[in-house]
Amino acid sequence: MLRARRGGRARRRDSRGGTRCDRAPRRLRGGCGVKYLLLLNNDVRDIESWQKLSDDGKKALRTNEIPKWNELFGWIAEQGLEVEGLELADPADARVIRIRDGEAIVSDGPFAETKELLGGYFLAECKDLDQAIELAERVPVAAKGSVEIRPLAGQ
Known part of the structure; x- marks a missing residue:
């Protein structure tokens, strides 16, 4: 049996009344x-x-930051969240590509007038937006910079 969920998606229910996701071990x-x-x-x-x-x-500086990140990773493990992520290299090593009139223009960058620059990302599967917000609040970068949360399209 399929039951509608918020956002129009359906989740299959098992004969005991729970969803199959609820009955499976967390890692599955x-x-x-x-x-x-x-x-x-x-x-x-x-x-x-x-x-x-x-x-x-x-x-x-990295040595001072490591305990903050380890605390975050411990919390992620306790929550059983599936999270992938990477730190980006120095922005000075970045290049920006634009196609104008059929020609590729390559410039050093990013050098837009901004107060913040993308330094890394996490891709996280959370039960809902509230859990994603809780994760973002725990990311050490949020103390000085920001963490933008974007749901992936088509879910």
Whole structure:
């Protein structure tokens, strides 16, 4: 039997009244939540400060940040969330491609007038938007920059 869910999607119910997702072990429940892309945006001033640091200074700063990230990863594990993510390289190494009049224009970048730059992302499957918000609130980047939450299309 299929039961309609919010957003027009359906979830199959089993003979005991629960959804199949509810009955499966957590590690096998793929596809039961909503996938969100969390864009981790760093404050431009922090990036500029980082770029001026020596290698030892960068290492010391990372060492100070590691416990905050470990706390986040511990919480993610406790919640049983499926989360993937990566940190992006220095924005100075980025390139922007634009096609104008059939010609590719390659420029260094991104150098838009902005207070924040994308520094990484998480792709997380959460039970709902509230859980995605709770995850975003725990990301260390949110303390100085921001975390933008975007649901993936077509779910």
